[in-house]
Amino acid sequence: MKVLDKFNLKGQVAIVTGAATGLGKAMATALAQAGSNIVIPDVNLEAAEKTAQELAENEGIEAIAIKMDVTKEDEVNAMVEKVVERFGKIDILFNNAGIVINGKAEETSYEDWYKVIDINLNGVFLVSKAVGKVMIEQKKGSIVNISSMSGIIVNTPQCQASYNASKAGVIMLTKSLAMEWAKHNIRVNTIAPGYMKTELTKKFFESGGGEVDTWLSMTPMGRPGNPEELGAIALYLASDASSFATGSVFTIDGGYTAL
Ligand code: NAD
Numbered sequence: 001m002k003v004l005d006k007f008n009l010k011g012q013v014a015i016v017t018g019a020a021t022g023l024g025k026a027m028a029t030a031l032a033q034a035g036s037n038i039v040i041p042d043v044n045l046e047a048a049e050k051t052a053q054e055l056a057e058n059e060g061i062e063a064i065a066i067k068m069d070v071t072k073e074d075e076v077n078a079m080v081e082k083v084v085e086r087f088g089k090i091d092i093l094f095n096n097a098g099i100v101i102n103g104k105a106e107e108t109s110y111e112d113w114y115k116v117i118d119i120n121l122n123g124v125f126l127v128s129k130a131v132g133k134v135m136i137e138q139k140k141g142s143i144v145n146i147s148s149m150s151g152i153i154v155n156t157p158q159c160q161a162s163y164n165a166s167k168a169g170v171i172m173l174t175k176s177l178a179m180e181w182a183k184h185n186i187r188v189n190t191i192a193p194g195y196m197k198t199e200l201t202k203k204f205f206e207s208g209g210g211e212v213d214t215w216l217s218m219t220p221m222g223r224p225g226n227p228e229e230l231g232a233i234a235l236y237l238a239s240d241a242s243s244f245a246t247g248s249v250f251t252i253d254g255g256y257t258a259l
Contacts, residue, residue, distance in 0.1 A: 018097025030231030070123025178247030194253025220255030
């Protein structure tokens with residue numbers, strides 16, 4: 001098989017959580033362009049439906065949106081049941097849905113702390129568990145978790161202890177699942193992006209001044225990433241092109257963590 005053929009996802013089925021917007025949408029687009037059908041479970045059904053329609057029209061694949069909260073186990077299980085009923089299999093899972101709530105640690109309420117950990121870490125576990133059972137039966141699957149460079153380094157000067165802790169958790173969950181499921185022919189990897197321009201970081205970039213300047217001066221490439229710049233790594237990890245990669249962290253951050 002020639003190398004470019006390994007990236008072909010024709011006829012495959014990929015679930016990308018939180019792909020209504022942002023990085024999830026960009027990664028789902030890359031998978032769709034390689035031929036994969038796409039499922040978008042998201043709390044924002046209206047935006048998810050719009051993205052699914054765009055993908056189906058532009059890329060000539062099947063795409064569906066499902067209203068789902070990654071922290072609700074019954075909704076997660078119902079989503080997986082629906083996908084198997086509709087497509088008969090799940091080849092690829094991207095655990096992408098996530099949030100950030102910034103604030104000084106000493107002023108963070110337990111409610112806000114828990115919300116971030118619940119969506120960013122517990123959600124990855126719940127969706128992986130439900131999809132993992134299907135993949136174990138199939139003896140095949142690729143799972144890609146979206147962590148962050150903030151799971152590896154402290155993204156100073158921002159105060160976001162809950163976010164950093166949740167993303168560090170995603171990295172260790174990735175390694176743990178990779179170890180447990182390699183025998184079932186399921187690979188589990190994580191992409192750790194640096195700052196990318198999306199809704200999640202809009203407030204930060206619009207705040208201007210001190211924090212943004214500090215951050216830019218600490219980024220060798222001197223700019224944030226565009227969501228589309230994750231498309232190729234998403235396709236690599238989803239496809240057979242990465243057949244010997246599992247339990248690994250792929251950092252894409254304009255050089256921030258190299259310093
Ligand atoms: P975004 O806010 O643009 O998109 C997040 C999506 O997740 C939205 O569609 C939202 O509706 C959905 N979502 C939120 N809570 C949900 C829940 N409980 N259940 C289901 N869906 C839910 O954010 P983004 O920047 O595209 O971030 C995507 C992922 O990438 C997140 O995990 C984020 O932490 C991570 N990340 C982002 C950056 C960045 O700079 N943008 C950097 C590193 C990592």
